[in-house]
Amino acid sequence: MIILATILILMCVIVSDTTNGSEMNCYPVIRVPRNTVFLAPVMSVLKINCTITLPGCHRNPRVSWCKTYGNDCKALNYTNHIRTEWKSITEHEWMAFFIFLNISMEDTGFYRCKEGDTTIGHAINVTVTDNGEDKVSHNQSNTIHDLNTPPNDGLQWLWYVLYICSGIVLLVFTIMIVSFLYIIRRQGRKSTRKDMANKNQYMETEKNDLLLPPNLCLNSDVLTSVVYRV
Incomplete structure (x- = not known):
């Protein structure tokens, strides 16, 4: 019994050390472009997002959202008109969503994405308008194309x-x-x-005019007369 208890204690210590070692090498990264702004008309559906990378981690992300009040970012109380979800992109990368199902003027503010208790992303500016627009838009610095933006x-x-x-x-x-x-x-x-x-024809004509007849005698009188005739 003593031997069995010793073996169990050693196994627990080994598992604990392995888990702690994995967590020590886990460095969560949250990617949210600076100055991200979402605009949405009141009573519409709005989805904001952040990208979470867990290099060296062997677990799923622990995502939470908070709203900024001054220097504090207070955790949100989930109600019927908001929900969260996330999906896997790669083995160590996920995208987290915060969805306003029926956004109101009170939802205007700055929201931040958190992973665990220590890692937090840049603030996302959510502005709710009451002008009846039916479009939801955000600035182009956000690399994720929101499904609400036509x-x-x-x-x-x-x-x-x-x-x-x-x-x-x-x-x-x-x-x-x-x-x-x-x-x-x-x-x-x-x-x-x-x-x-034209040049060849002219040269041929000149050549024919200068040629002597073959039966012409080459004496000086005839040659002179021939030359004068020309």
């Missing part, structure tokens, strides 16, 4: 049209330049060939 389709198709028109104009201009250069080159070749033909 794409700006109005400007997107306009840029596509501009790109297509610019490409067509450039193509037409290029074809015109190439055709113009081809016509000039072709006309230049025709002029050169015509000039060469």
Whole structure:
């Protein structure tokens, strides 16, 4: 019995040391872009998020959210109109969400994401408006595209049209330049060939005029008369 108790105590000590060693090498990291702002109309659904990385950790994240009041960040009391969730991205990376199901003007403020008791992310500014807008937006410094933010389709198709028109104009201009250069080159070749033909014809005519008949006697009188006739 003494031996068995000793073995159990040693096993507990080994397991405890292994767990403590793993926690000592665990350094949680929370990624939230600075100056992140979310805008939402009252009575809408808003989802804010933070990314949590646990390098060297062998556990799931322990995520909590708090709201800033002055220098303190007080834990939130979860009610029917808010909930939290998280999903795994990689083996050591997760994304945590804080969801306002029916956001109100009182929800305006700064919220922070926490992992455990010591690691906390940058503040997220949540601003609730009562102007009846039906869009939820946040600043572009946030690398996570919130599902509540619709794409700006109005400007997107306009840029596509501009790109297509610019490409067509450039193509037409290029074809015109190439055709113009081809016509000039072709006309230049025709002029050169015509000039060469005229020159050859002229030289042939001059040569024929200077040739003597084959049956002509080469005496001085005849040659003189022939020369004078020319």
